[in-house]
Amino acid sequence: MEQNKYTVDAEGYFGQFGGAYIPEMLHPNISELQAKYLDIINSDEFQKEYKTILQDYVGRPSPLGYASRLSEKFGYNIYLKREDLNHTGSHKINNTVGQILLAKKLGRTRIIAETGAGQHGVATATVCALMGIECVVYMGKLDTERQAPNVERMKLLGASVVPVTSGSMTLKDATNEAMRDWICNPVSTHYIIGSVVGPHPFPDMVAKFHSIISEEMKTQFREKSSKENPDYVIACVGGGSNAMGIFYHYLDNTDVKLIGVEAAGHGVDTQFSAATTALGRVGVLHGSKTLLMQTSDGQVLEAHSISAGLDYPGIGPQHAHFHESGRVQYVNVTDDEAVKAALLVSELEGIIPALETAHAFAYLPKLQCDKDSNVVVCLSGRGDKDLQTFMDYKAKHTL
Ligand SMILES: *Cc1c(COP(=O)(O)O)cnc(C)c1O
Numbered sequence: 317m318e319q320n321k322y323t324v325d326a327e328g329y330f331g332q333f334g335g336a337y338i339p340e341m342l343h344p345n346i347s348e349l350q351a352k353y354l355d356i357i358n359s360d361e362f363q364k365e366y367k368t369i370l371q372d373y374v375g376r377p378s379p380l381g382y383a384s385r386l387s388e389k390f391g392y393n394i395y396l397k398r399e400d401l402n403h404t405g406s407h408k409i410n411n412t413v414g415q416i417l418l419a420k421k422l423g424r425t426r427i428i429a430e431t432g433a434g435q436h437g438v439a440t441a442t443v444c445a446l447m448g449i450e451c452v453v454y455m456g457k458l459d460t461e462r463q464a465p466n467v468e469r470m471k472l473l474g475a476s477v478v479p480v481t482s483g484s485m486t487l488k489d490a491t492n493e494a495m496r497d498w499i500c501n502p503v504s505t506h507y508i509i510g511s512v513v514g515p516h517p518f519p520d521m522v523a524k525f526h527s528i529i530s531e532e533m534k535t536q537f538r539e540k541s542s543k544e545n546p547d548y549v550i551a552c553v554g555g556g557s558n559a560m561g562i563f564y565h566y567l568d569n570t571d572v573k574l575i576g577v578e579a580a581g582h583g584v585d586t587q588f589s590a591a592t593t594a595l596g597r598v599g600v601l602h603g604s605k606t607l608l609m610q611t612s613d614g615q616v617l618e619a620h621s622i623s624a625g626l627d628y629p630g631i632g633p634q635h636a637h638f639h640e641s642g643r644v645q646y647v648n649v650t651d652d653e654a655v656k657a658a659l660l661v662s663e664l665e666g667i668i669p670a671l672e673t674a675h676a677f678a679y680l681p682k683l684q685c686d687k688d689s690n691v692v693v694c695l696s697g698r699g700d701k702d703l704q705t706f707m708d709y710k711a712k713h714t715l
Pocket residue numbers: 406407408435510511512552553554555556557558559625626670672673696697698
């Protein structure tokens with residue numbers, strides 16, 4: 317695979333961020349992954365299998381389409397990269413397909429995963445069913461209640477869902493519990509992490525699996541626009557995996573401005589936010605050195621966002637590095653701005669986006685650019701799961 321100047325170094329760092337801060341018990345497992353992942357995923361055999369599943373099962377390539385009514389509204393050219401059309405409804409399956417193939421090559425017979433809203437849990441349970449491999453998904457007890465339909469989906473797909481009752485009973489607690497399971501079952505089990513977070517090699521590996529998004533887009537954009545590259549690429553950032561995927565092949569093209577949109581929640585000056593680049597400091601979270609929201613004595617803070625997929629107190633180490641180096645501009649929008657943007661996109665384009673994705677759209681009215689600029693938005697997922705939130709908002713605001 318093509319390298320760029322932001323490629324991970326031999327110790328697993330991107331600038332000062334990354335690495336593998338893990339308990340002793342996980343060393344053999346992580347070392348094996350570090351030693352083998354590149355040879356495995358770059359092999360012709362692996363690439364052939366991976367690309368075949370992406371085409372025949374996921375439905376790739378996902379289209380890149382011109383959004384004419386949105387373009388008219390904002391006065392510049394807007395294109396949408398349609399990850400919402402993938403099987404299971406978001407970009408997440410690009411990564412779970414890659415990791416399940418890797419797990420098989422490593423001889424693992426059991427898969428574990430963490431999930432917040434359940435989207436990554438569903439994408440993991442799906443590929444486990446496809447391959448006939450046992451699947452255990454850890455999910456905060458609060459989230460199992462908030463996201464009951466996804467719990468039922470995972471069960472239908474044959475996975476066991478373990479409700480986690482420690483801490484705040486949400487995503488970061490589910491991640492801790494999955495790590496604990498892995499420590500106890502290092503030989504049989506592979507842990508499919510759901511974003512560009514965790515110890516090296518996960519951030520680099522997950523980024524590579526999602527880089528298919530920008531790989532496809534390079535050709536698609538040329539065909540659609542007769543220009544070489546877009547002027548702006550915009551994506552929402554939770555852990556940062558859909559953003560890494562759509563940024564990946566543009567990182568060295570400095571004329572392409574990259575924008576990551578984080579969830580401000582109620583606002584960055586309130587106690588209820590998930591805007592890590594605005595509020596975070598350097599620390600270690602879930603195995604890597606990165607930016608995270610923390611108290612003055614280093615306790616991880618609870619994040620808040622209306623969208624479960626962005627409700628995470630950290631970001632992946634690549635993003636921490638892009639933020640520090642200035643390669644990517646990070647901005648944030650509030651819960652309210654995101655819901656309004658979702659309603660607008662639904663009415664203007666006939667596409668109901670996920671609440672996570674709606675954050676990327678909510679930045680469009682704030683983007684200062686020339687009239688003939690070309691802007692691509694990563695449409696990371698579809699909004700069926702968020703219907704109740706949209707309906708509640710409409711009910712409250714039309715009275
Ligand atoms: C999970 C999710 C996200 C956030 O995760 P990233 O790793 O930041 O991409 C964004 N959009 C959708 C649709 C999701 O399901």
